[in-house]
Amino acid sequence: MQHIGARTRERMASDREVAAFADCGLALAGSSLARAGFNFYRPTPDMRQLLVCTGGRGEVWLDGRWRDLTAGEAYYTPAGVPHAYRAKARGLWSLCWLTYPAAAPRAPRFAPRAPVVLPLNPRPLALAVEGLCEAVAHRAPQSERELWTRLLHQHMQAALAPATAQDPRLAALWSAVDADLAHPWTLAELAQRAGLNRESFRRACLAETGRSPLREVAHRRLRRAADLLRHTPDKVAAIGQRVGFSDPFAFSVAFKRAWSRSPRAYREEG
Known part of the structure; x- marks a missing residue:
């Protein structure tokens, strides 16, 4: 079940528009201004996703129950494990997100194996998503899109491995x-x-x-x-x-x- 909702507004960039996505294993990057009716349930997702709350309040399914996701938190969901998230009946829920195909060989390596909520400063990732979407919308050269993509991938890696220092x-x-x-x-x-x-x-x-x-x-x-x-x-x-x-x-x-x-x-x- 995947419902964006009539009042939700989204921007996104895909691997068809950004050549550098192939180098990082990315499929989609985007942002959502979600309202009531925004409701996703994936019983067997074929992708990994990082969903970052930049403002407002929504709900995510974690450990068998619904819990709020607020600004400064991210909901990571691996492939093959059920997950769900939804906007509340009232108010605006601001999000940005990245998705990686399940089999992407260059996706982040330090990813949790079950859905998890992580503390995360949303602003750097949100700005990078916005910059990439602007570059795509205004037909910027692939070299500019590549710079935004590298920022996105770096933020994703940092979010999923905050305690993992490079050797x-x-x-x-x-x-x-x-x-x-x-x-x-x-x-x-x-x-x-x-x-x-x-x-x-x-x-x-x-x-x-x-x-x-x-x-x-x-x-x-x-x-x-x-x-x-x-x-x-x-x-x-x-x-x-x-x-x-x-x-x-x-x-x-x-x-x-x-x-x-x-x-x-x-x-x-x-």
Whole structure:
């Protein structure tokens, strides 16, 4: 059961409009000014969602009962677990929200496995959602939409892992990798730089990023390539070499696999 209600007003951006959503695993981002009639019940949701209250008061289903959700609180719901939320009979309930498909490989890794209410400063996320929706509404270039998307994803990660600090060994390693993406990084060298054996390093990397070590390196290379394509006049082949691809064809194939478009098409859309 999903009812928006005749008096509710919504704004949203989808993965059809924002190319960078694919990099973060996002499907939708939006905001709702909800009134009576706004009522959602999903017995077997096929997506993960963070619903953030920015004002007013509504109700969410948690631990077998309804409870109020007010400004400064967020309702996180995982895939496959029933959830529900609704506006009250009177008053305005202001929300912003992000959804990730259940199978999105790049969705946040530190997500709870059952619906939960979290304390959250709603303003940064709400401003980022508003900025993205404005960018889409005014046909801003994909490069601008990508900046808003990164903010959204970062806020989502922080909301779901407030007590999970990044491993300082990995933080130092990834800083070194980002500083020299053209270097031919190997698993052995990465593990040595992190001060871990290969298996411990692989597990730590999977837990923190959701990717194997070499896939994380590739992800960082292609993310940097996307930035360079949008913000520099450098030739495609030169950008590929700069981020560690000596073969222009291999760079084009890898980039298209990650961004669903060729490097040239990605640049033209910017």
